Amino acid sequence: MTDETLPAPVSIPATTTSSGGLAPPPVFGKVGLPSEPEELKFSYVPRSGLWKLMFVNLLLNIVTLGFYRFWAKTNIRRHVWSCVHINGEPLEYTGTGKEKFMGFLIVFGTVLLPFILINAGLNIYLGPQNPALAAVQFIFALFIYVMWGFAVYRSLNYMLSRTNWRGIRGALVGSAMTYSLLFFGSMLAKGMSMGWATPVMNTVLQEQLVSDMRFGDAAFKFKGRAGPLYPTYALCWILMLAAFIAAIVAATGFASSFGNLKDLFKNAENSENAKAIAGAIITAIALLLIVSLLVIPLIWSIYTAKELRTFATYTRFDGAPFTLRASAWSVIVLAVINLLLLVLTLGIARPFIVQRTVRFFISRLSLEGKIDVDRIRQSEAKMLKRGEGMLEAFDIGGFLGGI
Secondary structure, three states, X not given: OOOOOOOOOOOOOOEEOOOOOEEOOOOEOOOOOEOOOEEOOXXXXXXXXXXXXXXXXXXXXXXXXXXXXXXXXXXXXXXXXXXXXXXXXXXXXXXXXXXXXXXXXXXXXXXXXXXXXXXXXXXXHOOOOOHHHHHHHHHHHHHHHHHHHHHHHHXXXXXXXXXXXXXXXXXXXXXXXXXXXXXXXXXXXXXXXXXXXXXXXXHHHHHHXXXXXXEOOEEEEEOOOOHHHHHHHHHHHHHHHHHXXXXXXXXXXXXXXXXXXHHHHHOOOOHHHHHHHHHHHHHHHHHHHHHHHHHHHHHHHXXXXXXXXXXXXXXXXXXEEEEEOOOHHHHHHHHHHHHHHHHHOOOOOHHXXXXXXXXXXXXXXEEOOEEOHHHOOOOOOOOOOOOOHXXXXXXXXXXXXXX
């Protein structure tokens, strides 16, 4: 076949807009045809190598006195992200340990180091009891609380910008400072309301965060009320109060079984009395610790599950709503096992905690609708190069579960 016998190229006529200009031709998919919407299926496909990664990270963290943690977290993300598949295609994490480390150095040099030097200088020249020292410490603590949300927002932005699927990356396109002030205000509101502002403030924060979220040039939307969360929140709040009261009553009752504590303290030199006093105090502390560290978190897992499910239904991508199948029991099991892994291994098993957390959400997440993925274009948002420096410097990575 010669050039003369080839069919003539087909031209796509331009259409006229309402203003009289020419509209761009339609966007075509991968095979030269108009793109077809597709259902997005999320799955977690584990792969080998996490055990090796855990031990390598541990060894290098010991050798470098903990400075390898920036590269360790990056390696964990790369492994876990690659196990997350959307329609059979894995996510790719492109962040580097060097970026995280440089961000930490900048924040340490501009924020933490000046505070340390000023604090040490005032302590030496004015004495530890001088009001100026307390004022500086208060200002620094206030600064951290005000900037906490800023650090979290920037960290999430960094992670999204380094997360690719089919070559398209994510982003947060809003103001980190706006989110930070809102975050600080929410903490004040929760404290002043004894926690009762939590559903409202969490909903406001989630709406701010999701509305700023992008995948390429496609936006996420969040719309919903806090009202449906309050029955579950009230139940958990009452159960929490009841648990504290029960622990105090039980501790008091157990202590009274040793006799009159006042008389025991008067004769504390007596070995039997000393044992009784120690037993009463240890029992009371143990009960309060069990309630605070185990019972209360388990109670609030009921609300957490409700909030996760509700926020998922309030979130839409390209008009399609999300669904998250997270029961209270599944959240409790996730939290308990992660806590045991963290405590019993002294944090060494953190890669598996990250893996379990990501797999929990991905395996229960679904999108109810079809998305025209091929029309999504690359994000034009500026990529952060040191977005997690403040989070690392403040050491509040636990807020994200060590991810």
